[in-house]
Amino acid sequence: MLNTWKTILLAGMIVVSLTACVNQNGGAALPEGDIETSANKDAKTLKEASTSTNENNELKALFKKSVFFGDSITEGFMFHDVLDIRNVFGEAGKTAFFAVKDNDVAKLVERNPEHLFIALGSDDILWPTDNPLQFAIQQYGLLLDQMKEELPHTKITILSVTPVTEKALKEEPRYSNIAAYNQMLKELARKKQVKYVDVSSIAEQNPALYDEDGIHFKAEFYPLLLDFLKGEL
Incomplete structure (x- = not known):
């Protein structure tokens, strides 16, 4: 009989011991060192996310009176929530020709920016004409004439076309x-x-920031570009 009670007591101790090794969610408990490491990693991730958000908010405030006008690369400012919608006028396939044809300047006048950054060209140089570069520059010139006439107090800056992979x-x-x-x-x-600003170096020095197509960019590219352009404001 005594042996039977000893067996029961021993079995109970084993069950308690096993239960202690399982966390409240039913998963295996992490060793203390691993728990600290996991917590540190989570804290670091939250801190980095908070820092990134703060930096983005600062950039949004800095460029709140600016508008970036261009094609799908410019659209990335809005897509990645780097700038507010009102500060971005970007459309896939946008060229200087289409900007003139669609009277985009009238839409820019409604926003009345203090500073206008133009980023066109990636699609312009693919225009199906005998001399696409000359045609694109001619259309770009017409667009600038319209902008200067309709937005006489706006500071205009042309951005270079970014290189591809x-x-x-x-x-x-x-x-x-x-x-x-x-x-x-x-x-x-x-x-x-x-004003003309060559932004090629940002892409050249950060090849990991290209999207898979080697033309567009990941979200991390855009804060770098804005930081590069702060001195133009």
């Missing part, structure tokens, strides 16, 4: 004209007396 260049050889087109943009800016 080798993979994208192999798939679309016409992107090899980006450097030549940027030179034409620089000259156009001088002629029209607006």
Whole structure:
């Protein structure tokens, strides 16, 4: 009889011991060191997210009187919630020709920005004409004339076309004209007396920020671009 009670007591101790090794959610409990490590990682992640949010809010405040006008790359400011919708006028496939044709300047006048950043060209250089670069620059010039007339107090800055990856260049050889087109943009800016800023270095120094297509960019690219442009305000 005594042996029977000893057996029951021993079995109970084993059950209690096993239960202690299981957390309240029914999963295996982590060793104390692992719990601390996991907590530290969570705290670090939350801190980084909070810092990123604060930085984005600061950038939004800094550029609240600016508008970025361009194609799908510009659209990324809005898509990734880097800037507010009112500060972005970007459409996939947008070119200087379409901007003139669609009278986009009238829509920009409604926003009345203090500073206008123009980022067009990635689609312009693919225009199906005998001389797409010359055609694109001609249309860009017309667009600038409209902007200067309708927005006389707005500071206008032309941004260079960002380079593409080798993979994208192999798939679309016409992107090899980006450097030549940027030179034409620089000259156009001088002629029209607006600012030109070459932003190519941001992409070149951060190749990991390209999207899979090698043309567009991940969310992390945009705060870097804004930080680069702060001095233009």
